[in-house]
Amino acid sequence: MILEIVAENKCFGGRQLQFTHESSALNCTMRCSIFVPPQADTSKVPVLYWLSGLTCTDENFVQKAGAQRIAAELGVAIVAPDTSPRGEGVADDPEGAYDFGLGAGFYLNATQPPWNQHYRMYDYISAELPDLIASSFAVDAERAGIFGHSMGGHGALTIGLKNPQRFKSISAFAPIVAPTQCPWGEKALSGYLGDDRERWNAYDACELLQSVQQKPAALLVDQGDADNFLVEQLKPELLQQACDAAGVPLTLRLQPGYDHSYFFIASFIEDHLRFHADQL
Numbered sequence: 483m484i485l486e487i488v489a490e491n492k493c494f495g496g497r498q499l500q501f502t503h504e505s506s507a508l509n510c511t512m513r514c515s516i517f518v519p520p521q522a523d524t525s526k527v528p529v530l531y532w533l534s535g536l537t538c539t540d541e542n543f544v545q546k547a548g549a550q551r552i553a554a555e556l557g558v559a560i561v562a563p564d565t566s567p568r569g570e571g572v573a574d575d576p577e578g579a580y581d582f583g584l585g586a587g588f589y590l591n592a593t594q595p596p597w598n599q600h601y602r603m604y605d606y607i608s609a610e611l612p613d614l615i616a617s618s619f620a621v622d623a624e625r626a627g628i629f630g631h632s633m634g635g636h637g638a639l640t641i642g643l644k645n646p647q648r649f650k651s652i653s654a655f656a657p658i659v660a661p662t663q664c665p666w667g668e669k670a671l672s673g674y675l676g677d678d679r680e681r682w683n684a685y686d687a688c689e690l691l692q693s694v695q696q697k698p699a700a701l702l703v704d705q706g707d708a709d710n711f712l713v714e715q716l717k718p719e720l721l722q723q724a725c726d727a728a729g730v731p732l733t734l735r736l737q738p739g740y741d742h743s744y745f746f747i748a749s750f751i752e753d754h755l756r757f758h759a760d761q762l
C-alpha cells in the first residue's frame with residue numbers, strides 16, 4: 483500500500499505527519515495524520531488510534547489536544563484519521579446537517595444506498611488503516627490502543643470492544659455510549675443501516691458490552707458535567723450500568739465545569755495517554 487506525505491513538522495523531537503492514500507474500504511482518497519515519536523527512530527513503538535467527533539477532520543486533534551509532548555515522552559505514536567469518506571461522488575446529508583454524512587461517518591459500515599458506496603468507516607479503522615500504518619511506520623501493531631471523543635468515543639468503544647486482538651486498550655472522552663438511545667445515534671443508525679433496530683445493536687457500546695466474548699480489562703472515560711450534550715446525547719450512566727452488568731471495570735470521571743470542547747480534551751489527554759501506555 484502506498485501513502486503520500488503531504489505535510490511534515492518536527493514536534494517534541496518527533497514528527498507530526500499528514501498523508502493521503504487511496505482507501506479500498508472507503509472507495510476514495512483519504513487524508514490522515516500521525517505523530518511519530520522520537521523513539522521510533524530506533525525501535526518499533528506502541529500506537530494509538532484517535533477517533534474524532536462530529537464535524538472534525540484529521541486536524542482537530544492534532545492542533546487542539548496538545549497530545550504530542552506526552553506522546554513523545556512515552557514513545558507512543560498517535561494516528562488521527564478523518565471522520566468520514568470525502569471527495570467527489572461521496573454522498574452528504576441532503577440538508578448539509580453536521581450530524582450525518584460528511585464529517586459524521588459514525589465508524590460503521592453503511593448498508594443503505596447511497597451511503598453503502600463509501601461509508602465503511604468500521605472496516606477502514608478496524609483493518610485497512612492499521613495495516614497501512616503497520617506497513618508504513620515503525621509501529622508495533624501488537625501494541626495498539628484506541629480512544630476518541632463523542633462520535634469518536636462511540637467509535638473507540640465499539641471498534642475496541644469488537645476487535646480486542648487489534649486494540650488492547652480503550653478510552654474515551656464524552657462518548658456517545660448508546661447510539662440506539664439518543665437522537666444523534668438514531669438519526670445515523672437509521673440513515674446508514676435502515677429501520678431494523680436489531681442491526682443497530684452491532685454498533686451500540688452498551689449492547690456490545692453484554693454480547694462480546696472477550697471483555698476489556700479496563701475502560702477509562704472522562705465526561706465534563708457542563709457538556710451541552712450530556713443529558714440528551716451522551717448518557718454516561720448507561721455505560722456505567724452496562725459495565726456493571728458485564729463485570730467490566732470502568733473508571734468514569736465526571737469532570738466538574740468542563741464542556742464538550744477540545745479544551746476539555748487537552749485538560750485530561752495526559753491521563754489517557756498514560757492509561758494506554760501502561761497497558762501497552
Ligand SMILES: N[C@@H](CCC(=O)N[C@@H](CS)C(=O)NCC(=O)O)C(=O)O
Nearest residue numbers: 535536537538542580632633743744
Ligand atoms: N454544535 C456543534 C456540534 C459539533 C461538535 O461539537 N463537534 C465536536 C465533536 S462532537 C468537535 O470536536 N468539534 C470540532 C472542534 O471543536 O474542533 C457544531 O455545530 O459544530
